[in-house]
Structure formats: structure tokens, C-alpha cells
Amino acid sequence: MSTYQIAALGRGSTRLGRLRGLIRGRCVLIVAGSVVAVTVLTAVFAPLIAPYDPNAVDPTAVYQPSSSAHWLGTDDAGRDILSRLLYGARSSLLAPALVTLTAGLVGTALAVSAAWLGGWYDRLVSALLDIVFGFPGLILAVVVAAMFGAGLTVAVVTLSVAYLPFIGRVVRSAALRERQLPYVSALRMLGVSGRRICLRHLTPNLLPLVLVQIATSYGYALLDVAAFSFIGLGVQPPTAEWGLMVANGSTGILAGRPEQSLYAGVVIVVFVIACNLLGGSLSQRLLGDNR
């Protein structure tokens, strides 16, 4: 599952290392940045650019091939696929953004406080992060969905928890290094409170790392949300969402109309790759590393 790929990324596999070499190309950066920017703009301005209402059902126009009226054709309910892809960008992008931002915020707070306070609190936080890390996100989601019911909120909350370790573990070890620096000793000697050192000094210095972790997790979170929706635990029909469209289109595949699944799948793959390339170059720019 995609959550594991980030784990591999954290440990740094050689294949990814070679991939990072590619990232250096400015051209890749521009293309990836454009893909992400255009997708975000699409999500924002979907109502202005979409030719149809994404939920407008037309029983007379089911499984239409692409035409000048429906550029990408229609789905099993006669809805315009292009409009659904454009609108779908909204929940598809928003949900993983909530996931990574929540995980970023909570993970950073946990990591910095654990690194600062140490002792049993640090051991507890580290143990919890390790447990969550070893727990496949999807299984967690199934359990939570069984308890609280399926839906986007449950998916976002569950994934936020599942993504905590990707922020928390990395930021904690960086915070442990950071607090060894002489300026922290100097601030303590000057009588600056621990809370202030954490909030005004450690956290701002760790922020570039947090941003990089958020950026690199984002693509995977999007993939996970799509996977949740695909198996019926995330966004619920009839909302337009890419993962759901892949699932929804699977009935069409049997009918010889794979377009919906195909287009939605391609959009997901292209966007996730663009995100990761962007995250990689962000990591190089902000942290100057080539992990």
C-alpha cells in the first residue's frame, strides 16, 4: 500500500536515489509544478470551467463516446466525465490536504514536545508513533469504519492518524539534534522558557523539514484517500471524486467502456507523480539534501 512506500522513502532506497537524480532537472520541476498548479486552479475554478453539472444525470446519454458535446464522453448515468473530473479535483485534493496538514500540525507538536521534554513522555510518544507506523492505514480505516461508519470525515481522521509517524518520527529526530545546538543552551541560560524555546525557536527552525514531509506525503495521502473511496470507505457516491470514479467506472469496463476508470486513473497517477517530484525538489531546495 502507498503508506509503505513512504516508509521505504524514509529509509532511502537506491532506486529512489537514482530517481532523485532525475529530479534535479529544472525542466522536470517546471512540468511537475505546472501540473500541480493547473490541478489546484481547476479545483478552485471548477464551477467556471466545467461544461456541465457533474451530477446531472441523463438517462438518454449513457456511455457516450467522446464528442464535441462531451469531450471525454459520459458515464453509466449519462454524467459528463470531464465535468466530474474537474469537480472531482475538489474533494480529491482537499481531503489529502486536510490529512497532511493535520498530521503535520499534530505530528510536529508531538515531536517537538517529546524531543524537548524527553523521559517517559518521549518514550510514550515514540512508542505510539511506532505502533501507528506498523499499522497499515487501510486496515485501520476498515476497523474505524466498522465502528463509526464509512465517510470522508472518518477517512480523513483515520489517515491523519496513519500519517502522523511520517511527520512525527522524522521531526522528532531532527528536533533532538536541534536541541543539542548551543543556541538552545544559550536561550535556557538567558532564562527563556521551554515553551517559548519550542514554539519560537525550535519549531520555526524545523519548519522547512515539516513542509518537505507534508509535501512528500501529500501525493501518497491522495492515493490513499482515492483507495479508501475506491473500496467504499471514503467519499460516498454520488460525489465526484477520482478514486470513486475509478471504482464506479469498473462496471463500465465489463461493458467495454473503460473510459471513466481510465481517465480518473490517469489523472491520479499523473498528479501523484507530479506531487512527488515537486516534494523531492522542495526537499533539495529547503534542506539542501539528496536523500
Added chain:
Amino acid sequence: MPEHTPGAILEATGLRKTFGDFTAVDDVSLTLTPGASLAVVGESGSGKTTTARMIAGLEQPTTGTILLAGRQPPGPRARTTERRRFAQHVQMVFQDPYTSLDRHQRIGDSITEVLALHTDLRGSARTARMTELLEQVGLNPQQAISRPRSLSGGQRQRAAIARALAVQPRLLVLDEAVAALDVSVQAQILTLLQDIRRQTQVAYLFITHDLGVVPHIADEIVVMRQGRVVDRGTTTEVLDRSQHPYTRALIDSVPRRGWKPRRRPATPT
């Protein structure tokens, strides 16, 4: 409660620090009066930094006592208010001026942050005091908005000194504070430190591996070797007349400016 001599601002008695079964500092005693300057010299690994950190309260002595103006320093678990009250007794300047400043903080802010904690100055009065401190250490007030990254090593060290002076400490511990700087910059900082001492009556505990800088800064010298004090005296006594073989070896290993070894011809370099 250990004995306190009135007037002494630092009385360290029988300091000992062990890491595991390794003894880094062994039975070191130091005394300082207001405005005095004591150099602690010794080769790398002789326990100078550990001694400095214990006196600064960053490390707990295994045994021995430290009194700063008659008071015991706050322990590692001390509350912020207690540490804050103690801040004016001792401050420290570190070797690496880059990592001893918060890299994202403008240097003016790093000083006003301290002024906010330790003075009643508000608003423009606080800014004026910050500017005054920058000028005192020879920085341009316009550099208040600079971040450490855009300053030179010497300027960063000046900023670190200004931040420490903001609490008006009675003792400043300088651990290899000029070691990372170019020789010409070293001389400037040493001169600056001398001026500050004359103006403020702050005392220095000047830690260095380099005997060459000592005459420019210290009245007295303590020579450390393998955690122990092996020689001590006034600067002139030790540099000119010490009979201790280790001290002599240290003196002879100083090849450059400052003073010249008297008993041997200078070795060509």
C-alpha cells in the same frame, strides 16, 4: 552550605565530573572577583569545556560546589523563573558563533527577546537599548535586521556577546570564543572584550587552547591537563617564569603573535 567569601562572584571548589568511569574534570577550584579575568588553558580534551559548562550551569558536577555571588546555581530541573533570576550571574559565549545564535532570528530580535525578559523597557526604549548594545559590541545598528547567515563569523560572535550582555551578567564564560575566527578578527574581538570589561566590570572566565591570546585578555591563568589543574598564577608569572614542564611545552607550541618565548629563538615557519 559551602563557605562564601564576601565579594567573590565565582567560587568553584573541588569540581569533579565523571562520564561513566572516565574522569573529565578532577578537583578543579577557581575563584573570581568582580571585573577579574581568568584564562583556563590546556590542550584539547583537558576538561576545559566541561569545567566551563559546569560553572555555566549546563552540566552538573559529580562532586564539588559552585557558588555564584554566594548562591548555588539552579539545577537542570529548575523552573524557568529560577533560571531567569540566575541569568545575570553568569552567561556564556560559545565557540561556534553560528550555532549559538538561532539561525532564523534577526539579531536585533534575539537581543530584544532577552531585554523583554530581563528589563522593564518597552517599545522604543527597548529598541534604543538594543541599538546601544549593538553599538557597544561594534555592530552597525542597521544590522539589527540581519540574520546570522548574512553576518561574518566575527559579527556573529559580536552579536552573541551583545545578547549575553543584555542581561548585564557579572560573569561571562567564553569557551573558545575566538578560536573559530581569523587571526585579525580574533584581535578585534579580544580588544572589544577588554573594552567591555573596563566599561561594565563584568568578569571573564576565558577558556582557550591557545596561550597566544591569553596576554590580551586575562590577568590570571589556570593550566589544565587531563582534567586537573597543573599550574596557575598571574598571566606574567605563568608566561614568563613558569617552571612547569607542561606549561613550558604549551608556551613553546605557540608560534605566533602576542609574545615571544624568551628562552628559545623563534623557530622559523
